[in-house]
Amino acid sequence: MIVSKKIVLHFPGRLVERPIVYHLIKDYDLEFNIMKASIIPDEEGLMVIELRGNQVNYDKGIKFLKDTGVRIQSLGQNVLRNESRCTHCGACITVCPTRAFKLDTETRLISFDDTKCIACGLCLKACPLRAMELHF
Amino acid sequence: MPKTIEEINEKIRKGNAVVVNAEEIIGIAKEKGIKKTAQEVDVVTTGTFGPMCSSGAFINIGHSNPRIKLGGGRVYLDDVQTYAALAAADLFIGANALPDDDPRNRIYPGEFNFGGGHVIEKLVDGKDIRLTATAYGTDCYPRKKLETWINIKDVNEAVLFNPRNAYQNYNVAVNLSNKIIYTYMGILKPNMGNANYSTSGQLSPLFNDPYYKTIGIGIKVFLGGGIGFVAWQGTQHNPAAPRTERGVPTRGAGTLALIGDMKQMSSDWLIGTSMLGYGCTLTVGVGIPIPVLSEEMLEYTTVTDADILAPVIDYSSAYPHMETEILAEVSYAQLKSGWIVIRGKQIPTASLSSYSRAIKISNILKEWIQNGKFLLTQPVEALPGIDSGIKPKPLKERPIVE
Numbered sequence A: 001m002i003v004s005k006k007i008v009l010h011f012p013g014r015l016v017e018r019p020i021v022y023h024l025i026k027d028y029d030l031e032f033n034i035m036k037a038s039i040i041p042d043e044e045g046l047m048v049i050e051l052r053g054n055q056v057n058y059d060k061g062i063k064f065l066k067d068t069g070v071r072i073q074s075l076g077q078n079v080l081r082n083e084s085r086c087t088h089c090g091a092c093i094t095v096c097p098t099r100a101f102k103l104d105t106e107t108r109l110i111s112f113d114d115t116k117c118i119a120c121g122l123c124l125k126a127c128p129l130r131a132m133e134l135h136f
Numbered sequence B: 001m002p003k004t005i006e007e008i009n010e011k012i013r014k015g016n017a018v019v020v021n022a023e024e025i026i027g028i029a030k031e032k033g034i035k036k037t038a039q040e041v042d043v044v045t046t047g048t049f050g051p052m053c054s055s056g057a058f059i060n061i062g063h064s065n066p067r068i069k070l071g072g073g074r075v076y077l078d079d080v081q082t083y084a085a086l087a088a089a090d091l092f093i094g095a096n097a098l099p100d101d102d103p104r105n106r107i108y109p110g111e112f113n114f115g116g117g118h119v120i121e122k123l124v125d126g127k128d129i130r131l132t133a134t135a136y137g138t139d140c141y142p143r144k145k146l147e148t149w150i151n152i153k154d155v156n157e158a159v160l161f162n163p164r165n166a167y168q169n170y171n172v173a174v175n176l177s178n179k180i181i182y183t184y185m186g187i188l189k190p191n192m193g194n195a196n197y198s199t200s201g202q203l204s205p206l207f208n209d210p211y212y213k214t215i216g217i218g219i220k221v222f223l224g225g226g227i228g229f230v231a232w233q234g235t236q237h238n239p240a241a242p243r244t245e246r247g248v249p250t251r252g253a254g255t256l257a258l259i260g261d262m263k264q265m266s267s268d269w270l271i272g273t274s275m276l277g278y279g280c281t282l283t284v285g286v287g288i289p290i291p292v293l294s295e296e297m298l299e300y301t302t303v304t305d306a307d308i309l310a311p312v313i314d315y316s317s318a319y320p321h322m323e324t325e326i327l328a329e330v331s332y333a334q335l336k337s338g339w340i341v342i343r344g345k346q347i348p349t350a351s352l353s354s355y356s357r358a359i360k361i362s363n364i365l366k367e368w369i370q371n372g373k374f375l376l377t378q379p380v381e382a383l384p385g386i387d388s389g390i391k392p393k394p395l396k397e398r399p400i401v402e
Helices: A020-026 A055-068 A122-126 B005-014 B024-032 B034-040 B116-124 B295-301 B332-336 B355-370
Strands: A002-012 A031-039 A044-054 A071-074 A079-081 A101-103 A110-112 A132-134 B019-021 B043-045 B048-051 B056-060 B074-077 B090-094 B129-134 B145-150 B157-165 B172-174 B181-183 B186-188 B195-197 B220-223 B226-233 B256-261 B270-275 B279-287 B289-291 B309-314 B328-331 B339-342 B345-351
Touching (some): A002 A055, A020 A044, A020 A055, A122 A132, B019 B355, B024 B295, B043 B355, B048 B355, B056 B116, B074 B090, B090 B116, B116 B157, B116 B270, B116 B279, B157 B279, B195 B332, B220 B256, B328 B332, B328 B339, B332 B339, B332 B345
Parallel strands (some): B195 B345
Antiparallel strands (some): A002 A044, A002 A071, A101 A110, B043 B289, B056 B090, B056 B157, B074 B129, B129 B145, B157 B256, B172 B195, B181 B186, B220 B279, B226 B256, B270 B279, B339 B345
């Protein structure tokens, strides 16, 4: 079975200079698509990737990353909606490139599907109430 | 049939007035007919909750010892500029005010994370606000510097005064250019990538009384979670806007100036707001009861989103250059479906005004009336109507030759 998941990798400072992601391709036959990558000098590296491959290899690859010391989060956990600030106006709906926000035409409430979210951050600034928060 | 406001108030006092919101009335009138519904229903409540830039607050902080004359000095609340040009202890803070060191649009698009609207939200939330003031000093007001925390519970008065709220209809904004633009109508993607609107449509106060027959100067309203009043017609009030057969304006039309005691208001209904690349503002909750005085009044309140048309305007060129070109007229029913079609292109829509919160406002107002806490009021004076000749004018610039 083929799986495809969007995940966030946190590389501790000591691992930043090692070619870890390379092993995912070479040793575990996994495909990946980098959506975001950043390195803060002397601190940590962060990479948002979509990882794809068969389930057995995927699980082995994830285990390899964890054993190496990489901290893994699923992407949806990083973008949160502060429910106490959201007024369900809808300003986020059309700026989101993956249509993660959906209007319920009956209740007029906006739902946020974090599995569709790619953590691009556009909604953070587009939200007039600043209800969207990014926690990497 | 015709009822008077006093008769309705008598029913409210006895706890047997029939009150429904402006969404519910549509179905009721459809089922029972106008005549019967007008007999049965006494009040229709409306609501709207969106960014309303022309909002602000007057605050009297009380006199310090020794006294300081703030008027003519400089005063900041949480580093945000205020208007200190009134008497010694009075201030005005506008929703669009910014800290002096905010980069504005020098870093484009500016984020505008904190401004006057946010100070107002913090104040009504009961949080302490840092006041810093400098003054020139006089014989009777010798002090020149003041730095202190202030809190809404300690100040003498905190009065919300919004010169223009509750616009009766508004533009739908699109962007015809090939680059993204940042406007008070939100982020507009190039080549009509999206269309933004801002209204509660069939729930909006002035759509339910299009000729201002019951909404007038002096009436009591829901404002920011507390009780407020219509102080005057709002700035740019435009009763002469074109209208449909049933009187619904098809352009921005009537507006209201609202005033109310901020001490009873809540940060649920006054929220500091940031429009990327544009500025700070305040999202304001307004609700107005419409007394069903006659079948005619009832008929006005049965307006539906399908009956309300709004103009689609290009904000990349037509709007900034005062051009009157309208790309299309679309109904709020279309806008609320999530898509409109302009020039053959299907465009996703988004609202800046919260319909679900507007419903909540209309229901809170309904409860207040049902519980006998809120009585209806007769206008002290009518708002300028369609025969008033009032029409907002563009600025006619006259060059100054030195």
